[in-house]
Amino acid sequence: MNKVMNFSGFTFIGVALSFLVGGATVSWQTNHDVAIAQSMPAVTTRSTAQTVALAKHLNKINAKVYVAYWCPYCHRQLNSFGRQAVSYLNVIECDRRAVNHQNRLCVAKGISSFPTWEINGRLYKGMRPLNSLAEISNYRGSN
Incomplete structure (x- = not known):
């Protein structure tokens, strides 16, 4: 016992x-x-009048760019606009480990690679040159 x-x-x-x-x-x-909990590294480049105008146009047509904080291509894409212009973009963080993520939206949209642009209801995967984003979004310049 x-x-x-x-x-x-x-x-x-x-x-x-x-x-x-x-x-x-x-x-x-x-x-x-x-x-x-992470966030995208700060954008360190300077904007030009053209990149600000394009970013404002993308914002006006409700374009979105889906990113992940750890994605070097996302960071390069945002740096191509510059610090001031990025403030006009609708940047959606997809990684749920990140600060202010919108993971549910990313899952609902079927986002599977970064960056992914949503412009006029269509998804465009990968980094895009600014002239390509202008063309896809029907941007005609700041007249």
């Missing part, structure tokens, strides 16, 4: 330790997820 009680005691201690370790793991994971 003594052996059973010792076994039961060890079982109780084992279960108690499992809860402590499990709780610590859940707590660490929750805190870890918050700690790694």
